[in-house]
Amino acid sequence: MDEAKIQELKKKAEELYGNGDYLCSEAVFAVVNEYLGQPLPPDAVRITSGFPVGIGRAGCTCGALNGAIAALGLKYGRTGPKQENEKIMALSKEVHDEFKKQFGSTCCRVLIKKFEFGSPEHLEHCIMLTGAATEMVLKKL
DSSP, X not given: OOHHHHHHHHHHHHHHHHTTSSOHHHHHHHHHHHHTTOSSXXXXXXXXXXXXXXXXXXXXXXXXXXXXXXXXXXXXXOSSTTOOOHHHHHHHHXXXXXXXXXXXXXXXXXXXXXXXXXXXXXXXXXXXXXXXHHHHHHTTO
């Protein structure tokens, strides 16, 4: 995939989150699912609805990162028992490690600790994280 297409899709994910259509994980997943020709119906985005704010507001793993890993599964995930899973495992770790290296953490509460929750600055930061996670996963497809 060329860089222009990656940037277009990254922007789309940022806009889906920024305008309130979806939260972070949902935006990443929806964009990748659409890009891949919808291997799952659009309403499958619901499987990522519990990931935002560090998994249901628990503050743990960033929802955008969780959405990216779920999106990787659209292409590389197993479709039946006992199938090989080395590729999805390796790519998931690569995305995780890249995210952690770029942002210093994968933990939502750490990533947003310097922002008042719900503030424009918080939203702007999470939009950026959503775009970055989308870009990371698109580069693995």
